Amino acid sequence: MKKNTLDDYKQAIQAKYEEDKSGDYSSFLINPSRAKLRDLCTIHYKENGNPVDFAIFRNFFGFEFEEDNSKELKKQTDKFRPLETFFKGETDLTDISAVDLAAVLVNYNPRPLNRFIKVNGIKTEASIEENTSYTIVDKSTDFTTEEKKKEPIISHDHPSKRTVALQSTLAQIQHKTISVKQMFKILILFVIILVSAYGMKELIVPEKQCMQWQNDHYEIVDCSSTTQGIGAINEIKPIIEEELKLKKIEVSLQTPFFQKNKAAVWYCKKDNKIEYFNEAGYHPENGKPLKPISQYIITKYIKE
Known part of the structure; x- marks a missing residue:
C-alpha cells in the first residue's frame, strides 16, 4: 500500500x-x-x-x-x-x-x-461502520421458546469435524435494518438544512465581525461587504479591539500632549504631512508604526 x-x-x-x-x-x-x-x-x-x-x-x-x-x-x-x-x-x-x-x-x-x-492505510472506525447494519428488534417478540431452539447441531457428514451452528427463527422477529450509509445521508441532509438556514440569516441580517478605517476612525462592518464607504481604499479586516479605539485627531498648542510625563498623542507622516492619533499603534492606511509626540515635533509642526 x-x-x-x-x-x-x-x-x-x-x-x-x-x-x-x-x-x-x-x-x-x-x-x-x-x-x-x-x-x-x-x-x-x-x-x-x-x-x-x-x-x-x-x-x-x-x-x-x-x-x-x-x-x-x-x-x-x-x-x-x-x-x-x-x-x-x-x-x-x-x-x-x-x-x-x-x-x-x-x-x-x-x-x-x-x-x-x-x-494512511489504517481502517478507521468510520470505514468499519460503513458496512455495518443496526437491527431494531420488536420488543413484543417472545424469545423464551426461541432460545431453546438454539441447540448445537453436529454435522454427521464429517464426524471428525464437529460443526456447531445456531438456529434462529429470524422470520418471526419484527426488525428494521438501517445501514450506516442511510444514516449518513440523513445526517448530511440535516446539516444542509442548518447551513441553509444560517446562510439566510447571514443574508438578511449579516453579522458584523470586521472593521474598516473610515476617514478618521474605524467602523464595524460586515466582513463580506462590498460597500466600503468613504475609505474605499482601506481594506476590511477582522475586529481587533485595541485598534478599534484608534482615532485621528486635530491638535493645537492647547492640546494636552502629555499625561504624567508620558505621551498622550501619537503621530505619523503621510504624504509629507503630519497626522495625529489618540493612541499608539499603526497608521491605518500605510501600516507605519505611530510615534509618541515629542516637544521637538510640537515646536516644529504645531502652531496656534
Whole structure:
C-alpha cells in the first residue's frame, strides 16, 4: 500500500484552499496577502484553536499564541510571505512547520504532517461502520421458546469435524435494518438544512465581525461587504479591539500632549504631512508604526 508523503500533504492542502476560496473566509483567500493571512490566522486561533494547532503556532513562530499578543504577531507579518506564494502556486513550501500552518489556515484535516502520514492505510472506525447494519428488534417478540431452539447441531457428514451452528427463527422477529450509509445521508441532509438556514440569516441580517478605517476612525462592518464607504481604499479586516479605539485627531498648542510625563498623542507622516492619533499603534492606511509626540515635533509642526 502506497504511503502518504509530504507532497501528498501539500497537494491536499492546496485542494482544500481552492475549495475554501469560495467559503466563509473568501475575502482572505481569493487574493491572499501576508496581512490577510496574518489576520485569518488570528481569527482561527481566537475562535477554533486546539492543542494541536497551538503547537503548530509555537513551532512556526517560536512563541505561544495569546489573544493580547496581536502586536507581536504583526511584527511577524513577513513570515506569511512563503504561505502567500504557496497558495498562489508561485513557490513550494519546504519548511514543515509552514506547511502545517497552511493546513490550519484552510482548516485541512488530518493535520499535522505526522498524523496525515499515520492515518494512511489504517481502517478507521468510520470505514468499519460503513458496512455495518443496526437491527431494531420488536420488543413484543417472545424469545423464551426461541432460545431453546438454539441447540448445537453436529454435522454427521464429517464426524471428525464437529460443526456447531445456531438456529434462529429470524422470520418471526419484527426488525428494521438501517445501514450506516442511510444514516449518513440523513445526517448530511440535516446539516444542509442548518447551513441553509444560517446562510439566510447571514443574508438578511449579516453579522458584523470586521472593521474598516473610515476617514478618521474605524467602523464595524460586515466582513463580506462590498460597500466600503468613504475609505474605499482601506481594506476590511477582522475586529481587533485595541485598534478599534484608534482615532485621528486635530491638535493645537492647547492640546494636552502629555499625561504624567508620558505621551498622550501619537503621530505619523503621510504624504509629507503630519497626522495625529489618540493612541499608539499603526497608521491605518500605510501600516507605519505611530510615534509618541515629542516637544521637538510640537515646536516644529504645531502652531496656534
